[in-house]
Amino acid sequence: MTSTLNIGVLAHVDAGKTSLTERLLFEAGAIHRLGSVDAGDTTTDTGDIERERGITIRTAVAGFRVGRTRVNLIDTPGHTDFVAEVERALAVLDGAVLVVSAVEGVQAHTRVLMRVLRESGLPVLLFVNKTDRAGARPERVTAEIRRRLTDRAMDTVRDAGTPHARTEPGRWRDPAFAGRVAEALAEHDDALLAALVEDRPPPGPGALTAALRHQVGCGLVYPVLCGSAVTGDGVGALSRALTALLPVTTASPDEGGGQEPRGTVFAIERAPSGEKTGYLRLRAGCLAPRAHVEFERADPADGGPHRGRIIGLEVVGAEDERSRPLVAGEIGRIRGLPGLRVGDRMGPPAAVAGFARPALEAVVRPRDGGDATRLHAALTALADQDPLIRLRTVPEEGLSVLLYGEVQKEVIAATLADDFGVRAVFERSRTTHTERPAGTGSAVEEISPRRPVGAWATVGLRVDPAGEGTGVVFRRVVEYGALIGAFDRAIEETVRETLRQGLYGWPVTDCAVTLIRSGFLPPTTPADFRELTPLVLMRALDRAGTRVFEPVHGFELEVPADVLGPVTARLNGLGARVRETVETVEGWRLTGEVAARSVDDFRAELPGLSRGEGVWWTSPARECPVRGPVPRRARTDGNPLDYEEYLVHRANARRRG
Incomplete structure (x- = not known):
């Protein structure tokens, strides 16, 4: 039987998040010396760029024990340009610690993070850090937290702003402290409210702890603790609060044996040899070493399921038990799956509040023209770690990548230079747009031996507007199974791929595509359907029209x-x-x-x-x-709207293949 708690550590830049992670690991005995952000030797910021800049860029995982519970700390980025990393971490968390600086207080991104945490329903502990710093004002910050984040604060600090600052946690035996806790919990607890109204003594320590744990677990209360990651003050109290107040998952291989494994890959590490290690949070079932597994892509347009066999499985925080299975609640490092990508999942996805996709894109070229192939390979490797870094080869321009902001652009450029030896130049970022169908349109291409593409295939498609937020929906009115499975998959995958470029070159969303006609004669192959589908789909989309x-x-x-x-x-x-x-x-x-x-x-x-x-x-x-002139984006698909241009594109593609 194992007890596991997966905790995210989040904060605005420079609030001391990584230093707090380091101190928690040190206090628990998981590491033998404290690293320093300034020195660039912290446990979770392992990349050269992270050390140089003093910011977390990639999600990192480190484990330690509190009593019999294994705690996995997931140190997430704080900068707004890396919110995609935060989003993926939220999908695997049991709770979170939101760090606030006692000097700078509640900052802009702190509020954004708190909103996302509240919307996700995750239990949250707030930790006011840097109470030993000159200018620290924990009492004022606590008031600011009450005003701008939450109105629950449970600890105080003496000697604030000096190296002697100490947390003075409230004692359950202190009537004043117990009364404050009871008042905070009474808003969502009728029994406590009745006791206060009737002027009865508050419940005992056990009952108050149980009520507090319940409300924290439900996201109704956000306790605030204070301390310093540098001196260690208050970190012990935080460590104890993690397992005392947050929901712990308890499971065993025997209990999970009857369920299908279900989990999500939320981070990828790549060794110098190119071998990938995936971080998998298991939510149900049991995963044995050397098991055969199947993963679904987060985005079906990236391809169908991929299968493989795990050749290495390590349970995070339990390296001494590497040969044992991974059970629900735990995080494992898995190796042996070269096609693994961030976002891949076993079983259905877990619902989580998230962030919008990147709103910027920029063309990137190698400084040395001879490095074009190496640049493409390097960006492809980075896209494995972050699927939101979409790559497009823009005719006569170069490669285009999606971005959240300018800092992310700088980090990608530095990563390309340091890790891949490729110096890249980014052009000015441009805003990305989307297209939505304005109406309904249909098109059909019947079998025709004279047709240059898909001669022995029939495809008919209808395009309709779909509800907001539905993305791309693929339907069939033809009988399912009328086509060979490979042909049917080829049509659906090509529909999703084609809709990455609408009438004006932007991705199409909130769109329902229905297969209304299909057929084939020998010697048809899936390639015939992949070549014919874009022509039919874009003709149908053109008849429906789109708005940008x-x-x-x-x-x-x-x-x-x-x-x-x-x-x-x-x-x-x-x-x-x-x-x-x-x-x-x-x-x-x-x-x-x-x-x-x-x-x-x-x-x-x-x-x-x-x-x-x-x-x-x-x-x-x-x-x-969009108001005014409609922006266009250069096409990269040979333009299925122009039959002759598309035929030339397909012929060139066949020659290259």
Whole structure:
């Protein structure tokens, strides 16, 4: 029987998240010396770029024990350009620790992270770090947490702002402390509320602990602890709180033997030899060493299921038991599957609140023209670790990659240089768009021996608008099984691949495609359906028409009172919509929406507009139709809308193949 707890550590940049992870491992005896972010020798920031920049870029996992419970710490990125890594970590967590600096306080991205954690329903402990630093103000930060994040705070600090700062955790035997806890819990506990109203003594320590654990597990209460990752103060209390307050998974190989394994790959490591190691969170069942496994892609357009045999399985935090099976709740390192990618899963996906896809793309070229092939191979390897780094070969331009922001672009360039020996140059980032069907359209191509592509195949498709957020839905009105399975899969996979470029070159979403006619004669192959389907689909899409949408971010902005005028004028000039303006103690808080293409421009201008005092954060909100000229993106698929151009493209592809 094993007890496992998977914890995410999240924070705004420089809040001390990685240092806290290091201290937790050290205090538990998992490491024998403390690493330093400044020295670049921390356990979880293993890459050269992470050490140089002092930021976490890739999700890292490290395990330790608290009593009989194995705790897996998942140290996630704090910078907004790496929210995709945070999203994948959330899918495998049992709870989270959100770190707040006692010096800087609640920052913009702290609020974004807290919102995502609350929407995901994950239990959260807040840790106010850096209480030993000059300028530390934990009492004020705790009040700020109550005002901007949650109203539950349970610990205090003395000698704040000095190396002698110490956490003074409340004692259950202290009536004042027990009373404060009872008041905090009474909002969601009728029995406690009745006891307080009737002026009865609060329940004993056992009952209060049980009530607190229940409410924390349900995401109703967010306890706040204080301390310092540098001195270690408060870290022991945090460590104990992890297993005392957060939900622990208990399982054994015998219990999981009757269930099919179900889990998600949330991180990939690649050795210098090229061998991949995948981090798999198992949610159900039991996975034996050397088992034969099948994984589904997160995006069906990336291909169908892939199978293989595990040749190496290590249970994170239990390296002394490498030969034993992985059970539900645990994280394992698996080797032997060269096709493994982040997001691959066994069984159905787990629902989790997430982030929108990247809103930027940039063309990247090798500084040395002879490195084009090496650049493509290197970016393909990076895409295995991050499937959201989509690659497109743009005619007469080069490779294009999807991005969240400019820092991510810099990190990719540094990774290409350091890890792959390829120096790359990125062009200015451009906003990505999407297309949605405006109506319904159909097209059919019957078997025709004179046709240059798919001569012995019949394909008929209908395109309809689908509900918002549905993505691409593939349906059939022809009898399922009327086609050979390989032919049917070829049509569906090609439909999804083709819709990555709509009438204007942008990905098509919220679209239902129905197979309304099919047939074949020998010697048809799946390749015939793959060549014919784009022609039929794009003709149907052309008849339906599409509208192009651009990403819109919600924003919150805090500025001093005397700069409200020029700030508002600039937002209006960028086409932003201010929905609410609220006066605060510090000045004004504005909320609204702004086009994603204007976010970086305003972020760069804000310090000058607000004397450096403005606080601005955004998060992807929705998409809206483009006004004015419709932006186009260069096609890379040979343009199935132009029959002659497409035939030349397919002929060239066959010669290259």
